[in-house]
Amino acid sequence: MVKFYSQTDTYNYPFAAVTLAYFLRYPNPHATHVLSTDTISRHYDPATQRLTTIRLHLKRSKLPTAVLKLLPRSLLGASGAGDTQSYILEKSVVDVREGWMDTESKNLEFTGVLSVVERQEFRRPTSEAERELQMWQGMEGAARRHGFIKFEGTGSGGIEDSGESTEVRSTVTLHSHLGEKWKKRKTSHADDANPAETEEQHEKEEKMGFFKSWSTASIQRSIEAIGLKRARRSQPNAKEGMKVVLERLREGGLVAVLEGMRRDRETTMGSSHGFKSRHGHGSRGDGEE
Amino acid sequence: MSASLASECNEVKERYDNCFLKWYSEKFLRGTATSDECEPLFKQYEQCLSKALKARGIDSMLKEARDDNRENDAEHMRPKR
Numbered sequence: 001m002v003k004f005y006s007q008t009d010t011y012n013y014p015f016a017a018v019t020l021a022y023f024l025r026y027p028n029p030h031a032t033h034v035l036s037t038d039t040i041s042r043h044y045d046p047a048t049q050r051l052t053t054i055r056l057h058l059k060r061s062k063l064p065t066a067v068l069k070l071l072p073r074s075l076l077g078a079s080g081a082g083d084t085q086s087y088i089l090e091k092s093v094v095d096v097r098e099g100w101m102d103t104e105s106k107n108l109e110f111t112g113v114l115s116v117v118e119r120q121e122f123r124r125p126t127s128e129a130e131r132e133l134q135m136w137q138g139m140e141g142a143a144r145r146h147g148f149i150k151f152e153g154t155g156s157g158g159i160e161d162s163g164e165s166t167e168v169r170s171t172v173t174l175h176s177h178l179g180e181k182w183k184k185r186k187t188s189h190a191d192d193a194n195p196a197e198t199e200e201q202h203e204k205e206e207k208m209g210f211f212k213s214w215s216t217a218s219i220q221r222s223i224e225a226i227g228l229k230r231a232r233r234s235q236p237n238a239k240e241g242m243k244v245v246l247e248r249l250r251e252g253g254l255v256a257v258l259e260g261m262r263r264d265r266e267t268t269m270g271s272s273h274g275f276k277s278r279h280g281h282g283s284r285g286d287g288e289e
Numbered sequence: 290m291s292a293s294l295a296s297e298c299n300e301v302k303e304r305y306d307n308c309f310l311k312w313y314s315e316k317f318l319r320g321t322a323t324s325d326e327c328e329p330l331f332k333q334y335e336q337c338l339s340k341a342l343k344a345r346g347i348d349s350m351l352k353e354a355r356d357d358n359r360e361n362d363a364e365h366m367r368p369k370r
Contacts, residue, residue: 016318023313026291037291038302038338040351042309044317044325051317056351058294087347089354096318108350254310261290269292 003224005172005231009239013246014164015124019094019101021245022122024257026057027264030241033060035085035268050095057088057105066226070219071113086110099124114227117173122166170235174227179216295341298334305330 011018026034040054061084092103101122107115248256293302308327316322325331342348 020310020314020318024310035292036294038293038295038298039305039309039331039334040338041335042325042331044322046323049317049320049322051313054355056294056347087350089351094317097320106354108354254314258290265290265292 003174003228005174005228005235006170007235008167008169011166011168011242011246013166013250015099015101015122015166016096017246017249018122018166018168018242019096020254021242021249021257022092022101022103023053024249024261025241025245027261027268028241028244029264029267030237030244032264032268034058035060040089048095049097050093053090053092053094055090055092057090059086059088060084061086067113067223070222099126112177114223115175115177116227116231117175118231119171119173121169123168125165125167172228172231172235174224174231176220176223176227178220178223293338293341294345295338298337298341301330301334301337305334 013021025031026037034057036058038056040056041052042054043052044050045052087108088105089108090103090105092101094101101120103120103122104117105119106117244260245257248260252259290303290306293299305327308330312322312326316326339348342351
């Protein structure tokens with residue numbers, strides 16, 4: 001059982017600017033729930049001129065009440081109200097010569113409950129005339145017309161307005177593996193009964209009892225449906241966030257983007273005040289189930 | 290700039306991020322980059338961050354996810370044009 005969401009959009013900005021905005025999209029006024037962004041690895045291949053980046057985002061999230069009702073707390077590691085922080089791993093590859101950027105983001109935790117994989121494909125549209133021109137002039141000439149970004153914004157703006165746009169196709173895949181992993185574990189436990197694992201096994205059996213009382217498949221379907229609803233709601237938000245960053249880039253170059261980020265970061269920190277860290281909560285559950 | 294998940298790495302992260310943005314917009318996007326000029330700064334940032342990831346127990350989770358990624362890469366991350 002897998003649910004799938006897909007959408008195509010156009011940004012009225014040149015491809016180069018869109019890729020830069022992607023790297024600079026957090027924080028923005030539409031994503032104050034993003035607490036941090038770190039680059040885990042980055043690789044530039046001079047031969048292909050491709051840049052591969054892996055980043056780790058920490059987001060504050062609130063699990064929908066509907067999901068909370070479906071799950072035992074011990075499985076979630078969240079507080080009773082569903083406040084939690086989650087890590088998102090993002091990988092991107094940019095090829096500026098060929099004009100594409102592919103990205104993939106996925107949650108690192110709760111993947112057993114619901115794994116969400118979000119992919120975006122950014123494309124620089126090429127016309128027949130352009131392709132021909134590239135052939136004659138070489139790629140550098142073509143790249144020159146694709147909107148350069150000045151590091152320091154001037155009064156006239158940070159991006160040359162070339163009237164170009166960038167196409168993006170976003171897909172979100174939702175898959176609940178609920179109950180699957182642990183069926184496997186159950187079998188292996190039957191083979192070797194290690195006394196040290198008795199307590200752990202006992203806990204698992206409690207969960208088994210919970211799942212038995214439901215149809216696992218129907219819970220999976222429900223969770224995927226809730227996830228899909230969330231994805232539909234968050235996608236326009238994500239696009240608005242990108243647009244804010246692109247607008248800042250156009251108005252005042254990178255300096256304006258960084259200044260905007262600084263303000264948004266203050267907002268983020270302000271709103272996270274009073275939010276308890278995930279580790280402070282009973283991640284082992286409150287024994288309510 | 291976005292914050293690091295480890296506040297003790299914020300300073301070195303900011304230095305790296307600034308370097309990267311300059312390199313990315315002035316060289317990479319223009320197709321004139323010959324190497325990643327910010328690598329020395331990244332190494333410093335990475336050193337700070339890897340300690341923080343380990344202390345928070347995120348490193349093993351990351352490794353698992355990246356191993357998974359490698360398997361999927363061939364399928365999803367190839368150019369499609």
